[in-house]
Amino acid sequence: MNARRQVTEHLLRTYRPVLIWFTGIFVVGVVIADIVAARVADPAPGIWMYVAIAFRYWIGIIAVIFIANNLRQFVAVGVTRRDFMAGALVVGVLASVAFAVLVPLGHGIEYAIHGGSGFSAATGFREFAVTLVACLASFIAGSAACSGIYRFGAWGGLALIIPALLPAAATTIFLPTDSDGQLIAQYLPLSLALTVSLVATAAVTVLSHWELKDATIRRSALG
Amino acid sequence: MFDDRSPIYQQIAESIKDDVLRGTLKEDDQVMSTNQYAAFFQINPATAAKGFAQLVEEGVLYKKRGIGMFVSPDARARLRGQRQERFFTDVVDRMLDEARVIGVSVEEIKKHIDGGNR
Amino acid sequence: MISLRDLTVRYGATTAVESISVDLAPGKIYGLLGRNGSGKTSLLSVLSAYRKPSSGSVTIDGSDPFENRALMRDIVFVRDALDAVEGDRAGTLLDLHARMRPCWDAELAAKLVATFELDPRKRIGALSRGQRSSLGVVIGLASRAPLTILDEAYLGMDAAARMAFYREMLADYLEHPRTIILSTHLIQEVADLLEEVVIIDRGRLVVHEDTDTFRSRGVAVTGAAETVDAFAAGRAVLAEQSLGGTRQVTLYGALDADERRQAESAGLSLSPVGIQDLFVHLTSPERTLEAAR
Incomplete structure (x- = not known):
């Protein structure tokens, strides 16, 4: 089996339990909060989207952990940096898709619990698209920020954090959402906003790979 | 070893x-x-x-x-031959040198060997 | 064949490895010897594709190992820090190697784990220094990589564990010959296992030769000061000490039969120098390399 696939599988195997537990606790917490909210307030406020927005930041952190924690380990088992990054990217994409499915799903279920109407398939699809793009952007931003520091040290990496965060900045500016998952302000039409974010993400993916492909393998996480 | x-x-x-x-x-x-x-x-x-x-x-x-x-x-015989050749130069001559330095006479050595102090 | 050409590694203003050129034939056990900070780890890091050289090159069978999928899979580099996720269990790390290393020997790994009394359920961060080293040795040997590099793999191991390490390494090498590079400064313990020694000092190559040849290089000459000085003139003197009118010098370079006879007839006494002493003299801080040549 090829090395990239092995990287993906190992990372999934290692981090899946943590992610499932975290997500599980989130979901249970939101369901309890929703039930309580439905009893005390009318109309009940939505809680899910407050919480679900955090998923994208998790994904950014996961990217940081992958590089800080796992790159060294994989080079030590004879995997090239590029294969590691490709394998880790697949995990980022899979996690992004999983969250992008989970967000509208949870939102729809919350609407149903609150007995509300107005959650259409179109809303769901929009939330899916926005979450997917935001999660990918976050993963790549985290990855690029960490790659810069890994390759060039704290100061060099600090300078590179600005371009690294571009994808995250793009989604924050062009795809801002409120606590109910509605887009607040639209400077650009949705499709164009999504495209701009994806282009920024793709560009920074290239930056991140360029930074890491010649990196010296450090003796400890980032030291 | x-x-x-x-x-x-x-x-x-x-x-x-x-x-x-x-x-x-x-x-x-x-x-x-x-x-x-x-x-x-x-x-x-x-x-x-x-x-x-x-x-x-x-x-x-x-x-x-x-x-x-x-x-x-023929290994044993050959090695014996070689060692015998070296025996007088490597062992006996060195012993005689030492004996001379410390003042032991050849007579004493002969006596020691004949006496069978072994 | 591993070829280093003018290999140089710099960290900012410090030069860790300076223009080293050396060829290592495959299938031998090499000792890379040098004092702490002599550049051993930097050199090995380039060899194992952990870093790029500042200048010069490394090739293995003609190819650069850096980011080379096929070569990296066949190189195992165990360094003292042990490149692992601290929170993982020892067994998880072994499983990962088992999946990734094409020649992994699970039976050998299990045997070594038992020999070193390692608990695979223990988290890597919770292992003692010696246990970490033992885990590194298990990985290094069971990977059975065509190029196996063990960088000071014995740190923190007690004498019994070190002996077990050397014994197991030799036993597995005898059955599966491959290129093994051991970096160490405890030469005495491993000298008999090494086919060739490579000595570096302050980033420079000092010696690369057959261990047995190197072993016979040193000779201590003792006698009256003037006689010793006369004999030592023009030779590489590694060390000298005097007591009253008696002087002893340690010379580098084997003496031939004529030179021995000449020394003995001048009333000098000659004695061999142990391999560890020879190494210490060759790399002592007050020495300059050129004098050894």
């Missing part, structure tokens, strides 16, 4: 020669393989191989292809 002051392959060769002289290894006996020797004495196999190669060159051992190395039929 080995000291680190002279090449180990020479020490290996010497110890096998000693075994042959003492009769521990008899003619046409198979000696340990290079790997067995290396594992037993915890040394690099290349070093052991070099020691064996020297013994083959000197005719103490001979090779049977695919089987191993054996003690040459």
Whole structure:
């Protein structure tokens, strides 16, 4: 089996339990909060989207952990940096898709619990698209920020954090959402906003790979 | 087993020669393989191989292809001859030098040997 | 064949490895010897594709190992820090190697784990220094990589564990010959296992030769000061000490039979120098390399 696939599988195997537990606790917490909210307030406020927005930041952190924690380990088992990054990217994409499915799903279920109407398939699809793009952007931003520091040290990496965060900045500016998952302000039409974010993400993916492909393998996480 | 002051392959060769002289290894006996020797004495196999190669060159051992190395039929006699030649220069002369330095006369040495103090 | 050409590694203003050129034939056990900070780890890091050289090159069978999928899979580099996720269990790390290393020997790994009394359920961060080293040795040997590099793999191991390490390494090498590079400064313990020694000092190559040849290089000459000085003139003197009118010098370079006779007839006494002493003299801080040449 090829090395990239092995990287993906190992990372999934290692981090899946943590992610499932975290997500599980989130979901249970939101369901309890929703039930309580439905009893005390009318109309009940939505809680899910407050919480679900955090998923994208998790994904950014996961990217940081992958590089800080796992790159060294994989080079030590004879995997090239590029294969590691490709394998880790697949995990980022899979996690992004999983969250992008989970967000509208949870939102729809919350609407149903609150007995509300107005959650259409179109809303769901929009939330899916926005979450997917935001999660990918976050993963790549985290990855690029960490790659810069890994390759060039704290100061060099600090300078590179600005371009690294571009994808995250793009989604924050062009795809801002409120606590109910509605887009607040639209400077650009949705499709164009999504495209701009994806282009920024793709560009920074290239930056991140360029930074890491010649990196010296450090003796400890980032030291 | 080995000291680190002279090449180990020479020490290996010497110890096998000693075994042959003492009769521990008899003619046409198979000696340990290079790997067995290396594992037993915890040394690099290349070093052991070099020691064996020297013994083959000197005719103490001979090779049977695919089987191993054996003690040459005339090894003991040959080694004895060599050591006997060296005995007077290496052992007796040195002893006499020492005796002269510390003031022991040849007569005393002869007496010691005849007296059979052994 | 491993070829280093003018290999140089710099960290900012410090030069860790300076223009080293050396060829290592495959299938041998090499000792890379040098004092702490002599550049051993930097050199090995380039060899194992952990870093790029500042200048010069490393090739293995003609190819650069850096980011080379096929070569990196066949190189195992165990360094003292042990490149692992601290929170993982020892067994998880072994499983990962088992999946990734084409020649992994699970049976050998299990045997070594038992020999070193390692608990695979223990988290790596919770292992003692010696246990970490043992885990590194298990990985290094069971990977059975065509190029196995063990960088000071014995740190923190007690004498019994070190002996077990050397014994197991030799036993597995005898069955599966491959290129093994051991970096160490405890030469005495491993000298007999090494086919060739490579000595570096302050980033520079000092010696690369057959261990047995190197072993016979040193000779200590003792006698009356003037006689010793006369004999030592023009030779590489590694160390000297005097007591009253008696002087002893440590010379580098084997003496031939004529030179020995000449020394003995001048009333000098000659004695061999142990391999560890020879190394210490060759790399002592007050020495300059050029004098050894």
